[in-house]
Every structure is written in C-alpha cells, then in structure tokens.
Amino acid sequence: MARIPDSGRRSALRIIAGLTGLAVVSGLVVSLMLFPFVGGLGVITRDSIQGFQELPAALSTPPLPQRTEILAFDGSPIATLYYQNRAEVPLMSISPNMRQAIVAIEDSRFLEHGGVDLRGVLRSVTANANAGGVQQGSSTLTMQYVKNVLVNQAATSEELAAARGKSITRKIREVRYAMALEQQYTKADILERYLNIAYFGAGAYGVEAAAHRYFSKAATDLTIPEAATLAGIVQSPTLYDPLRNPDKSTVRRDIVIKRMQQMGFITQAQADQATQTQMAGMLRPTTAQNGCTSSYAPFFCDYVLRVIRTDPAFGDTSEAREAFLRRGGYRIQTTLDPIAQQAAFNAITSRIPVDDPSGRAGAVSMVQPGTGQIIAMTQNRQWGTAGQGNTTYNYNVNASMGGTIGMQAGSTFKMFTLAAAIEQGIDPNEYIDASNPKTFVNFTNCETGAVYPPITVHNSTTSGILNMAQATAYSTNTYFMSIEERMGVCRPVDIAESMGVTLANGNPLIRVPSFTLGTMEVSPLSMAGAYATVANHGVYCKPIAIAAIIDRDGKRLPVPSANCHEVIDRTAADTVTKLLNGVINGDIPGRTGAPMALRGRQAAGKTGTTNDHAAVWFCGFTPQLAAAVWVGDPRGGFKFPMQNVTINGVRYGQVFGSTMPGPIWRDSMEAALAGKDILPFDLQTPIVISTSVAPSPSAGALESPGAEDPGAIDPNSSASADPNASPSAVSGTPPATPPATPLPPAR
16 A cells, blocks of 8 residues: 655645644644534634644553453364454455445545545535535544544443534544544554444454455455455445345446546446346355354353453453453463363263253352363253243352352261361271261350250161261261261361352351361352362362463553462371262272263262252272262252152152263263373372271161162251251251242243
8 A cells, every 4th residue: 555645744734733724724724614504604714723732642542342252172163252353464465456445436536645635634524515514524534543443432322422422522633632642653553543443234343344244254364346346345234234235336336446447446337247246146245253152152151251350360350351351362272171061061961951941950169170271061951031941040159159058068078077077187097986866965055155955857868887988978967966966067167168168159168066077158169179189189279260361462461360379288188088088989888989980990989869869979090180060950959859750761769960961071071181101190198098887787777779868967956056058057947938949930
C-alpha cells in the first residue's frame, strides 16, 4: 500500500499549524455538516474550535479484543471464547481485492488526504444542505478507525453513546485524532488497523473473521465479488448482511464493484464477471463456536473460566478479571487429559445414561498427585438450561465455582480419621471393641470442651473385636467412632480441611461426633484432592485447572499455583495408603473394595454410602492418579435415595459405593492409566499392620462382599451438634431441606 504523498502530509500540517485561519472554516464545515439548520451557528463554531484545541493529539489504541483458545494439556482444542469474534492479521495476509474494495467504497481519496478529507466534507455539506438533513457522511477510513477505537474503549454506557452518537463533539474528536494518527502511522498501518477493527455483521469483527464467517476461507484468498460483498457490509452490517438480506447485499456489492472499476483497481471485464456471480453460490457460511457450551468438556471449561474470574492472579478486582477475559487473544493450556476425560465420561454414562428416566446422576473428578493438576472432570449430564439430562450445575465443584451445596460423602471420610489416629500414635494392630450397636458418651466439643449427649451407632457389615486393617476393609462404623472418641474429633477435621475439604457451600466443616461417618456435604473435586494428598505422601497440592497462559505477544502469564505443602507426615500418609490398599488388594475376605481391583496395578481406596443411601461414593488412588466418584440424585438424596430404583434398565434394591461408583472409578482409572508405567506404592517406614483375625470376633452381619455401612446413627440418639449443622449431621434422619443440590428437577 502506497504511503501518503508529501503534498497530503503538508496539507495536514497546514491544517494544524494554521488553525488561526482554518479552524473557523473547519469548525464551520463540521457544524454545517452535522447541524445544517441549527440556530446560533457562531456559538457552535466557537465551541467546536475550543473543544478541538483542548483534545489530546494522540489516540490511545489498546489491543483489540480477540478470540481466546482453551486447550487441553496436549494442545488439542477444548473451546474458543470471544467477546468479539476477531483474529488480527497483517495487511499482507489480506487480499489486495479486499484492500481495494474498502478504499473504493469508503474513502476513495484515502491515499491523498491527511486524515480529514476537506473536499469530501464540503461535498457532503452541499448534499446534506440540499437534502435538509444528514444524508451523506464524510468520514475517512482514518476517522472511521478512530470511531471504532473509541467504541471499543468505552467502559460505560455514557462513553459508548458518546462514541456512537451523531454529535458535534464526537466529530471533533474524530477529526483531531485522525489528523494525529496520520502523522503517527503510514497509510498501510491505518488500513491494516481499520480492516482488523471494523464490524462486518453476523458477529464477525475484522476481515479475517468475516472471511471465515461468510465464505469459510482466509482473508488472503478473497475474490473480487467476495471482497466487494464484505466492503459493502460495513456501512450497514444488518441491512447488507448477505445471510439475512442477500438481495440488498447483492445490490450493494455491485455498487462496490463499479467503484473499483471506476478507480482503475479492476478492468471492466473483471467487473462484469464479478457482478454476474450469484450471491447464493458464493456463500459458504461457518458459525464460529463461542464458549463452553459446545465443548466436549463443558463443565471443566466453565470451571476454567470461573477460576479466571475469581483468582487474583488475573486481576485485583472482579472488574479487572472480567476485562482480562474480554481482551482475549490468549492460549490457555489447561491440565485436562482428553483420554482420561473421555474415559471417565464413558464409564459414567455407560452405567447412568445422560437422559436416564431415573434422574440419577454421577460425577467424576481426577487429580494428579504431586502436581494437583485436574486431568478429568465430568458428569452424566450435558450443558443446557432445559430438557432431560441437561444442567448448568457442575456436580464436581463447590457452589462458588458453579457447583451445588454438595453431597454427604459417607465412609470416604474415614480416611481422615485413619490419618489422625496414626499421627497420634493409635496402634493399627490394637483390637478394639466394634460391637453393634454401640453407644458413645465421651465426645467433647472442640471449642468449649462440653460433653456431647450419648450417641448410638450401628454397623451393617462385620462387627466384633477388630484391628484397624479389618475395620477399614469392612468399613465398620463403631470401630471408627471408637478411635475418634478416644482422640477427639478436632484433629480429623483439621486434617480434612488442610487437604482442601470444606463444606461445598464454602463454610468450614462441622466438628461433630458423626464426622467420621461422612455426614458433611462436600464436592468430588475436593475429595479427589484429599485422596491425592495421601498418594503424595502427605503433601497437599491444591487442585489446579490451568497449566499455562500465553498472551497474543507470546508472553507467558502467571497462573495459580498448586502451592504444594506437607499437611501430615509421610509415615502417617503411607500407613493410610497401606490400609486403603488393603481395602482393594488386601487378603481380608469380604473387603468392601475388592470389586475395584485394577488389572496389574496396586490401588488404594474407600467406599462410601450415606445414611438411607442418599448418596454413594468411591474415592481412591494409584501412585500416579487419584479420583473421586459420586452417584446420587440432584433433586435431593433423601427424597430420591439410591434404593428401589431402576437405573439404565437395571433394578437395584440398594446401591452401595461398591456397586456403582466403585466400578465407574475402576473403569475410569484403567482407561486413564492405559499405557502408563505400572508403579508400586513407594511406602517409607509404614507401620507393620496385621490382618489376622481377632481371637473372638462377634458374628458379623456382613450383608454381601463389598457392602458398607449405610445407616450409621440411631435416629433415637440424643446427640446434639453445632447449631448450624443440618439435622442429618447428628441424627442421621433426613433434614427438612435435603442436603442435596439446589437444582430444578433433573431431566
């Protein structure tokens, strides 16, 4: 593109330097152009000149909003996000046909003027005066670029109105800034900037996005009729949209082609051939996907955006973080493993289809020990606001991140009690009375020291005189209540919170006797992070979803850290691993985790079934991967328990952690780990644990291999708890408002 001739530059300089003589003329011209019949013209002109002189000479041109690509860990696409569908390209990547078409129709003297075309102004003044109103504009491409910049910079509705409105103030600003820009940039620079900022209708900003939107090609490949079509749109993006108004768009296109021929950009033969091209035959529209809704991992994608909107790493205020997203132009590399994601989705939907008539749901969160990276986050739902199997709630995460108020986790909480017991020196080989039922009278309040009223707890699996390995394998409630009573409930809760577990509503966990039985409403992601901590030898890494962000200039930006740090010592963590490994791979007959054994791999884990089967869980890990699976009903677990229910055509009298979430966990893990090294648990100085049977165990009421305690607390127990706790946290009876997800009825 040619530079502006020296004569044009001298003309622009004379306008600035000779404002004393020419400002009156320029102000008068602008005033006449905009207000041909307004009284008090002298006042308008005087005020126009004063406003012109007071404006800064330089226009701030911040980066334009661009598309952001959200990528999986391997660089494959997850989603595209944009506030303006734009992909900036250099001028040399824009077809000469397009450059010529836009100049021909919008600013034929673009190469000659210095930002303001006074000849064009006078011509439009005459036309407007004859018409009795504003019928013909006089904005150059440079002035149009200025207007677009001011629109993009507008932070308030008032600023936006000022940038778009037909006011003399707006025109003054455009003139001032246009003249300054012509001194700062070459004509090629200005044309490139204009073609990247202009709106071409149908959601396409900039010529590259427009070329893809209408013709499914790059801007560098635009033909004469295609370029003329796009150039014709900018005057009225809705009226001349070829997808909405092909006839009007064709008429406008042919006007552009005629101007291109008149200016010598194309020959008459080329013009004739271009105008004969049928609009319908040219169009090859492509709809750009925007946001997470069309992603194969919509709930994880939404979680990534919520991290950006809430984490101070992306701005000190919510407004700053939202502005960060609006700017766009980023490549966000997430931690998601597409193979693990698809494996988890297949595992859960093969057992609970998305639109299963039961309305039951499930969620899977997978976290890498040692890094905190979330490699999978899925559920048996599609993203949507209405229809069977659709939801916009992410069942994996806390309410503040788009989730729910959580689900009771059942016996998966016994892991925290194990860690506290080992840490405080309780011998795993000690045999403890775990009779059924058993009443506990020595629990005390963590803060006040007050003694809780007696609480009676039942078992539904093996009862008797058991050691820690046996009680863990059988998930015997009264055993865990016994050791929790001995050491107090405070430390197990502290350990859980240090591993990132809180109530899913954001509040701290409640320190009550029933803690070890899992009466707290939590999220799968927090539980996956907690079990990953044990796999990582007691070092907690906050689950993270973003591995790196690269901006439009190739600069790597700061992202949230996993902040890995030790929360329990390695001996305690490794001993817990040994105990949980026995649940899956041990030699104790009737262990609850036996069905979850992985082919050729050692694993550790724990089942969980809540009171009245309101929710069922499985949490577990290998050295490389931890995962938590929840299954229940988002309409309310107590109202719609996992009992007497038909799911995927199979009738279940009772669903345990080992009968549905456990197999989902197993299948997800095996597929996610396929091809990965088979590693043993690297356990340092674990306490030697005996699995021998006690001399005189009582007759255990083992219902079936893999079953675990669902109904733990005697509903007639008089135990009390924190006044803020739900009734289910103490008595095991359903609360008035079920502690399940506050969602519309699932479909």
